[in-house]
Amino acid sequence: MRETELKILFPTEKLDALRFFMGKKELTVEQELKDYLDKTYEKVVPVHVREYVESKLDQASLQEETSEQRAQEQQPEPQRERQSRQTRRQREQAVAESASLSPQARQPEPPEEPEESQGMSMSM
Known part of the structure; x- marks a missing residue:
């Protein structure tokens, strides 16, 4: 699928602050904008x-x-x-x-299974 790059002007100071606080929530401006465009596309x-x-x-x-x-x-x-x-x-x-x-889409990782020993084991 071909994609087109969109460019917009936005005050640098505001963008820096936005990135800082979105980073704390493990979000990116780009992904949020893409999500918003997808929702707007479906709406319009x-x-x-x-x-x-x-x-x-x-x-x-x-x-x-x-x-x-x-x-x-x-x-x-x-x-x-x-x-x-x-x-x-x-x-x-x-x-x-x-x-x-x-982060909402994350699922807890299953616990790792212990590795089986390649050697011999003895039990009594």
Whole structure:
């Protein structure tokens, strides 16, 4: 999906204060603005137009995935493995970043299970 960068003017002192206090709540100005734009889009753009736009986005992402798969199939095996590991790392980073951005969405991590011993164990 293509994205467009928006630029607005805002007093630097106000932005610094906003970032300071949002940082205490583990929020970012950028994410809050994006959330607000998404809500405004849903509020203002009629449902049938949103459905049309989303169908176009779905088609574009499907075409993009198909072309990526074709490109990967033509690559040598080691390079494909490297790319799949890289994309897995990128996905893990994205999940970690999104979790750090929205503390409400955090879920407690399950306790780590003790590692099983590789050696022999004896019991009496």
